[in-house]
Every structure is written in C-alpha cells, then in structure tokens.
Amino acid sequence: MARNKIKLVRIANDASRRATLKKRKNGMMKKVRELSTLCDVPACLVVYASPTDRDPVAVWPENRAEAERVMERFRGQPAMERDRRMLNQEAFLRQRMTKSKEQIKKLDRENRQLELTNYTLGCLKGEGLDGFGMEDVTELLGLLEVKAKAVGDRIEYLRRSRDVVVAVPPTVRMNVGVQAAMEEWRRQEWFMEMGFQTGESLSGFSNNNIVGTSGVGGGWSGGFFPSL
Amino acid sequence: MARNKIKLVRIANDASRRATLKKRKNGMMKKVRELSTLCDVPACLVVYASPTDRDPVAVWPENRAEAERVMERFRGQPAMERDRRMLNQEAFLRQRMTKSKEQIKKLDRENRQLELTNYTLGCLKGEGLDGFGMEDVTELLGLLEVKAKAVGDRIEYLRRSRDVVVAVPPTVRMNVGVQAAMEEWRRQEWFMEMGFQTGESLSGFSNNNIVGTSGVGGGWSGGFFPSL
DNA sequence: ACGCCTATATATAAAGG
DNA sequence: TCCTTTATATATAGGCG
Numbered sequence: 001m002a003r004n005k006i007k008l009v010r011i012a013n014d015a016s017r018r019a020t021l022k023k024r025k026n027g028m029m030k031k032v033r034e035l036s037t038l039c040d041v042p043a044c045l046v047v048y049a050s051p052t053d054r055d056p057v058a059v060w061p062e063n064r065a066e067a068e069r070v071m072e073r074f075r076g077q078p079a080m081e082r083d084r085r086m087l088n089q090e091a092f093l094r095q096r097m098t099k100s101k102e103q104i105k106k107l108d109r110e111n112r113q114l115e116l117t118n119y120t121l122g123c124l125k126g127e128g129l130d131g132f133g134m135e136d137v138t139e140l141l142g143l144l145e146v147k148a149k150a151v152g153d154r155i156e157y158l159r160r161s162r163d164v165v166v167a168v169p170p171t172v173r174m175n176v177g178v179q180a181a182m183e184e185w186r187r188q189e190w191f192m193e194m195g196f197q198t199g200e201s202l203s204g205f206s207n208n209n210i211v212g213t214s215g216v217g218g219g220w221s222g223g224f225f226p227s228l
Numbered sequence: 229m230a231r232n233k234i235k236l237v238r239i240a241n242d243a244s245r246r247a248t249l250k251k252r253k254n255g256m257m258k259k260v261r262e263l264s265t266l267c268d269v270p271a272c273l274v275v276y277a278s279p280t281d282r283d284p285v286a287v288w289p290e291n292r293a294e295a296e297r298v299m300e301r302f303r304g305q306p307a308m309e310r311d312r313r314m315l316n317q318e319a320f321l322r323q324r325m326t327k328s329k330e331q332i333k334k335l336d337r338e339n340r341q342l343e344l345t346n347y348t349l350g351c352l353k354g355e356g357l358d359g360f361g362m363e364d365v366t367e368l369l370g371l372l373e374v375k376a377k378a379v380g381d382r383i384e385y386l387r388r389s390r391d392v393v394v395a396v397p398p399t400v401r402m403n404v405g406v407q408a409a410m411e412e413w414r415r416q417e418w419f420m421e422m423g424f425q426t427g428e429s430l431s432g433f434s435n436n437n438i439v440g441t442s443g444v445g446g447g448w449s450g451g452f453f454p455s456l
Numbered sequence: 457a458c459g460c461c462t463a464t465a466t467a468t469a470a471a472g473g
Numbered sequence: 474t475c476c477t478t479t480a481t482a483t484a485t486a487g488g489c490g
Contacts, residue, residue: 001482002469010268021267027467028263031256035275039249040238042279047263047271057269229465230485255484
C-alpha cells in the first residue's frame with residue numbers, strides 16, 4: 001500500500017516478509033483495538049510468526065483473560081472437537097458420578113435395613129435387652145419359639161434321613177459359651193417354670209456335620225454366626 | 229479515517245456505530261487475510277456484534293477448522309485459565325469418582341457382612357434350614373439357648389422391678405403366628421423329648437409394655453423384627 | 457438499514473541511514 | 474535488523490439516494 005502495489009501472494013524475500021509481518025501486525029492490532037473501542041464489541045486477534053511457533057507474535061486483547069473470554073465464546077459453539085471430547089468426557093464423568101451416588105444411596109438404604117436387623121440379632125445374642133419392655137420380650141420369646149421349631153424340623157429331617165447320615169455320636173459337644181449359657185439358663189426360675197427338666201435338655205444330638213457345611217450362599221464355613 | 233478524524237471512543241450514535249462496525253470488520257477481515265497470505269503465517273480473528281451474541285459477526289479464517297487450529301494452538305499454552313479450570317474440574321470429578329467407588333466398595337463389603345447375618349437371621353426365623361448339617365443345627369440350638377437366657381434375664385428383671393411395672397395381665401397374648409408356631413412346635417416329638425410340658429410353656433407373662441417401646445436406637449417402634 | 461461516493465485519514469512498501 | 478521517511482495504496486467517516 002505504498003510506493004508500489006504488491007501482489008497478494010506470499011512475499012518471496014525473507015527480510016521483506018518479516019518486515020511486512022511486523023508492520024501489518026501492528027496495524028492489525030491498532031485496527032482491532034479501534035474496532036473494539038469504537039463499536040464497543042468483543043473481538044480477538046491472534047497472530048503467529050510461523051506455523052511452528054508456540055507463542056503468538058500478536059494477541060489482542062492484550063489482557064489475556066479478555067482474549068480468553070472471546071475465545072471462550074467462540075469455542076462455546078458446537079464445533080471444536082477437542083472441546084466436544086472434553087465436554088463429553090465431563091458429561092461422562094458426571095453421569096458416572098450420578099450413578100455412583102445412586103448406588104451409594106441404595107446401598108446405604110440397604111445397609112440401614114441390615115443394620116437394624118443386625119441390631120436385633122445383637123439383642124438376640126444376648127448383648128442386652130435393656131430398653132425392651134415386656135411386650136418386646138414376649139414377642140422375642142415367640143420368635144425364639146419359631147426358630148426353635150425350625151431347628152426341630154431340621155433335626156427331625158436329619159434324623160429320618162438315612163441316606164445322608166454319617167455318624168451319630170452319643171453326646172452333644174457344644175461350644176463352651178453355649179454350655180455356660182445353658183448353665184445360667186437352668187438357674188433361671190422361669191426356665192424351670194417353662195417345663196424344662198434340669199440336666200437333660202440337649203442330649204442325644206450329634207455335632208457331626210451330616211450334610212456338609214454346604215448351603216450358605218457365599219461361603220462362610222466358619223461359625224454359624226459371622227462375627228459382626 | 230476520512231472526511232473527519234474521529235475520537236477513539238465508543239461511537240455514541242447507534243446507526244453510525246453499527247455502520248462503522250460493518251465497514252471496519254470487513255477491513256479487518258481483508259487485512260488478516262492479507263497478513264496471513266503475504267507473510268505466510270497463521271492468524272485468527274474473531275469479532276462479535278455484541279457481548280451477548282452467540283455467533284461471531286466475523287471469523288477468519290473462514291474455514292472454521294483452520295481458525296480452530298490457530299485457537300487451539302493459542303489455547304495449547306499452559307496459561308489458559310479455562311483449560312486449567314477444565315482440567316481441574318475433570319481432576320475434581322475423577323477424585324470424586326474414586327471416593328465414590330471406595331465408598332461403594334466399603335458399603336458393599338459392609339453389606340455382604342450384614343446380608344450374611346441377615347441370612348442367618350432368616351434361617352432363625354424359620355425360613356429354612358435346608359443345607360445345614362447337624363453340627364450347624366446344634367450350634368443354632370445353642371445360640372437359641374443363649375438368646376432364651378437373655379429373654380429370661382430380661383423377664384426376671386422386669387418381674388423384680390416394682391417401680392416400672394404397670395400391669396400384669398394373667399394370660400399371654402401372643403400373636404397368631406407365634407401361637408400357630410407354638411402349636412406345631414408342641415407336636416414335634418423332639419420338643420417333648422427336650423422336656424417341655426405340653427400346654428403350659430408360656431403362661432404367666434404379660435404382653436404389656438412395661439418400660440416402654442423406648443430403647444431401640446433409631447426409632448422403629450413397630451414389630452420387634454423389622455421387615456426384611 | 458443498505459450501498460455508493462469521495463474527501464481525507466491511515467497504513468505501509470520501498471528506500472535510505 | 475531496526476527506525477525513519479515518503480510516496481502511494483487503502484480504509485473509511487459522513488453524506489446522499
């Protein structure tokens with residue numbers, strides 16, 4: 001734009017090209033600034049000295065944050081692959097988060113139920129019945145009966161089964177804790193009142209495993225009650 | 229740049245401002261193109277008509293991919309806040325994910341334990357003892373004794389407590405299920421063998437709640453056993 | 457608002473130091 | 474290479490249809 005008009009093609013001369021870049025770059029900067037100022041609009045200009053340079057030779061607005069805001073908006077459009085990837089990635093993670101949270105919630109609910117049951121079991125195990133009234137205790141007693149029935153049924157079944165019986169020792173080998181508990185139990189007057197005959201309640205059963213430790217899903221072959 | 233020189237401030241007149249934007253915007257586009265062509269360098273220009281517009285009024289290079297490449301490089305620098313934010317956001321989410329997974333794992337472990345216990349309880353409730361051998365059943369029986377002891381202790385305590393006793397009806401009002409169970413229980417021969425006297429096992433207890441439904445942490449005042 | 461015109465402001469190629 | 478100069482090319486403010 002001066003002295004000579006030039007063709008709009010890459011300037012062959014290296015020095016000239018660099019010089020032109022410098023001049024025009026400045027001109028551009030001034031123009032963008034003016035445009036943005038006069039028209040009061042967001043605008044952004046980025047110029048590199050070469051396709052391989054890491055840093056731009058020119059950036060407007062000078063304030064990087066401002067430039068980023070403009071870029072930001074531009075990128076906001078559904079065009080940039082990298083962003084789409086990133087956003088998808090984020091969406092993906094968010095989705096996973098939601099699912100996880102739901103899972104946690106569900107597990108937590110389940111847990112609360114199980115803990116309740118567990119608490120009950122704890123009481124059953126004799127960890128303390130303080131806080132329960134006669135009604136509760138009575139109900140518990142009833143439940144114990146139901147359980148005892150199940151045990152009885154099972155014993156009955158085992159007794160009548162000939163094909164699975166392996167051995168039937170003459171005495172019961174109960175674990176120490178149970179034996180001690182039995183002793184205390186027998187000392188309770190209500191125990192007597194209920195019709196038990198001292199010293200003969202649990203004889204005649206085998207402690208041998210007849211059908212194997214099998215059954216219990218998951219595989220806990222230890223004690224009957226898992227440690228809580 | 230013509231007729232009159234203008235001050236570099238926002239053009240007050242609305243129409244003039246818009247007109248100027250249009251003209252200068254075109255000028256800028258031409259300039260960027262020239263710059264990029266002549267000097268053979270990457271450059272990018274984005275202009276918005278207003279701070280709130282979604283789409284730019286001007287973008288160069290026209291080829292969006294090209295513009296994106298330039299932007300991309302600019303953004304590639306480790307200075308862009310947005311990227312840091314995004315990366316941080318992603319890192320944050322990943323962190324949360326990890327935590328959630330850990331929580332799930334923990335809850336799951338807990339659940340497994342509780343389910344085991346629960347399963348046991350299910351068996352206790354008479355849901356079936358198939359799969360258990362004589363050893364298991366014997367142990368269960370022992371456990372029942374321990375429980376019974378706890379019940380007995382509690383009943384004993386309630387009996388001796390004068391200050392909390394409210395009423396002691398002469399007969400036990402057990403729920404139908406328990407009564408039925410008792411009947412079946414009594415029919416079992418092993419039941420008789422164990423020393424129970426038919427028809428008199430559970431008389432004399434009150435179903436009145438003496439110390440209140442109180443105790444049980446969390447507040448489930450319904451049945452003794454929560455429904456599973 | 458849109459395009460065209462034109463006087464004038466600006467930008468800048470090329471030359472010189 | 475950089476700055477300055479300067480002749481010229483371009484850009485554009487303001488006016489008009």
